[in-house]
Amino acid sequence: MRFTSQTSSGGVSERLFTLGEIPGVLWTPQDATGPRPLILIGHGGGRHKKDPGVLARAHRFVAECGFAAAAVDVPDHGDRPKQEKYQRIATEIQARAQAGDDPAPLIAEFQALVARQTVPEWQAVLDAVQALEYVGVGPVGYWGVSLGCGLGVPFVAAEPRVRAAVLGLGGAQASAEAAARITVPVEFLLQWDDERVPRSEGLALFDAFSSAEKTLHANPGKHGDLPAFELDSTLRFFARHLR
Amino acid sequence: MRFTSQTSSGGVSERLFTLGEIPGVLWTPQDATGPRPLILIGHGGGRHKKDPGVLARAHRFVAECGFAAAAVDVPDHGDRPKQEKYQRIATEIQARAQAGDDPAPLIAEFQALVARQTVPEWQAVLDAVQALEYVGVGPVGYWGVSLGCGLGVPFVAAEPRVRAAVLGLGGAQASAEAAARITVPVEFLLQWDDERVPRSEGLALFDAFSSAEKTLHANPGKHGDLPAFELDSTLRFFARHLR
Numbered sequence: 001m002r003f004t005s006q007t008s009s010g011g012v013s014e015r016l017f018t019l020g021e022i023p024g025v026l027w028t029p030q031d032a033t034g035p036r037p038l039i040l041i042g043h044g045g046g047r048h049k050k051d052p053g054v055l056a057r058a059h060r061f062v063a064e065c066g067f068a069a070a071a072v073d074v075p076d077h078g079d080r081p082k083q084e085k086y087q088r089i090a091t092e093i094q095a096r097a098q099a100g101d102d103p104a105p106l107i108a109e110f111q112a113l114v115a116r117q118t119v120p121e122w123q124a125v126l127d128a129v130q131a132l133e134y135v136g137v138g139p140v141g142y143w144g145v146s147l148g149c150g151l152g153v154p155f156v157a158a159e160p161r162v163r164a165a166v167l168g169l170g171g172a173q174a175s176a177e178a179a180a181r182i183t184v185p186v187e188f189l190l191q192w193d194d195e196r197v198p199r200s201e202g203l204a205l206f207d208a209f210s211s212a213e214k215t216l217h218a219n220p221g222k223h224g225d226l227p228a229f230e231l232d233s234t235l236r237f238f239a240r241h242l243r
Numbered sequence: 244m245r246f247t248s249q250t251s252s253g254g255v256s257e258r259l260f261t262l263g264e265i266p267g268v269l270w271t272p273q274d275a276t277g278p279r280p281l282i283l284i285g286h287g288g289g290r291h292k293k294d295p296g297v298l299a300r301a302h303r304f305v306a307e308c309g310f311a312a313a314a315v316d317v318p319d320h321g322d323r324p325k326q327e328k329y330q331r332i333a334t335e336i337q338a339r340a341q342a343g344d345d346p347a348p349l350i351a352e353f354q355a356l357v358a359r360q361t362v363p364e365w366q367a368v369l370d371a372v373q374a375l376e377y378v379g380v381g382p383v384g385y386w387g388v389s390l391g392c393g394l395g396v397p398f399v400a401a402e403p404r405v406r407a408a409v410l411g412l413g414g415a416q417a418s419a420e421a422a423a424r425i426t427v428p429v430e431f432l433l434q435w436d437d438e439r440v441p442r443s444e445g446l447a448l449f450d451a452f453s454s455a456e457k458t459l460h461a462n463p464g465k466h467g468d469l470p471a472f473e474l475d476s477t478l479r480f481f482a483r484h485l486r
Contacts, residue, residue, distance in 0.1 A: 192450070192459075203446070206461070207435070213470070216435075218449070218459035227456070229483065233476070240472065 001128040012062045019128050022121050023079040024072035025049050027058040028134055035136025037242035038129060040122060041071040042144030042152045048078030057143060057231060065239055068135045072125055075117055108174035111150035118151045119158050126161060139242040143234065145169040145189055157181040164241035166234050169194065169223060171201030172208055179208040186211045187237045189230060190218040244371040255305045262371050265364055266322040267315035268292050270301040271377055278379025280485035281372060283365060284314040285387030285395045291321030300386060300474060308482055311378045315368055317394065318360055351417035354393035361394045362401050369404060382485040386477065388412040388432055400424040407484035409477050412437065412466060414444030415451055422451040429454045430480045432473060433461040
């Protein structure tokens with residue numbers, strides 16, 4: 001793990017790093033010492049580790065809860081090189097959607113392919129970040145919607161360090177199988193008028209989680225219209241389960 | 244409005260009252276003066292104005308938010324006399340359910356009948372309670388699930404003083420028509436494994452509200468298993484909309 005820059009604002013320290021080929025960012029309280037809960041944030045499709053939505057969440061996790069937060073670029077995103085195998089599928093998904101065909105089966109296939117790379121990558125990032133004295137081995141949470149849900153579900157299913165997850169804007173076709181292996185508390189965000197994930201698909205994914213505590217928060221609006229008050233709820237959810 | 248007793252505990256003053264034939268209870272902060280938000284709480288079927296669930300909510304609204312809270316016995320419940328017209332329907336609903344028939348149409352009919360009485364009763368209670376100096380004319384919220392939803396939906400639809408409502412455990416068959424006239428923020432509670440309200444009925448009722456801000460909270464469990472953390476969410480919902 002190699003740190004390439006460090007800045008801070010509003011009591012939150014931000015460190016850019018690379019771990020092998022993975023570019024990442026770690027947020028902690030300024031002058032943090034000792035172990036603390038850590039939230040891994042998965043960004044959406046076409047976004048990156050310092051997307052405004054990721055930044056806003058990370059800053060609140062750190063400033064209001066004293067947690068650490070980390071995000072990394074998904075393959076083919078942010079500071080990572082484009083990879084022909086992913087580009088080819090992404091192009092075909094767009095073509096199908098424009099032709100009016102259902103792109104869901106191909107999106108499911110794409111996310112499964114990327115997850116085979118990201119699950120071990122994110123586990124390696126957890127290893128490295130938890131080895132830092134000022135993060136340490138505390139409980140881990142995961143936050144991710146849309147692509148961050150498609151990649152997050154197999155990650156949370158595979159990684160026993162994750163003790164609670166906020167997921168959403170994803171469907172059963174891509175993720176139900178891995179969701180059935182998840183037993184930790186889940187807060188699931190669904191947009192009632194999602195133009196990309198059919199309502200029945202989102203409801204079926206919520207249904208698929210094996211968690212004894214899972215809570216569905218559905219709100220009117222399209223895929224990108226998550227209401228601001230859901231971030232307040234996310235903070236309380238993680239505070240309840242990781243503290 | 245005639246007060247018949249006053250007690251207090253934990254900083255919360257509780258006054259029993261009657262308004263005409265309606266027995267009610269009013270909770271306020273001890274030594275309250277001046278106007279404040281008021282939450283009307285509707286109890287469930289077979290319950291009453293001082294049901295433990297009603298009491299627990301009222302105490303938190305008052306102690307944590309400084310609101311006033313009120314609840315009254317629904318006709319045929321609590322301290323009110325049994326009425327033959329309601330008893331007859333209640334008996335028939337039980338008989339149908341035991342015979343394996345769908346009681347939903349009769350429940351819908353029953354709730355509509357009772358609501359014709361409770362809507363004006365609850366409006367009279369609001370008038371009387373808001374005339375008290377230590378409650379005053381502040382924003383009003385409504386909380387009610389199950390029967391409290393079946394009677395609450397027509398009440399919230401009819402009463403412009405209500406500015407936000409927590410509803411749930413009800414279905415579209417009984418309540419969709421009135422729900423379509425509701426435009427204030429709604430937090431809607433749905434139990435994913437509700438043995439009394441089919442999941443599709445609950446989802447369809449959430450869909451029916453015309454509110455620009457409505458949020459569905461669905462959790463695993465049966466009709467009576469609302470998780471405790473939803474009351475925390477209720478407090479924040481009312482604080483956001485009534486303060």
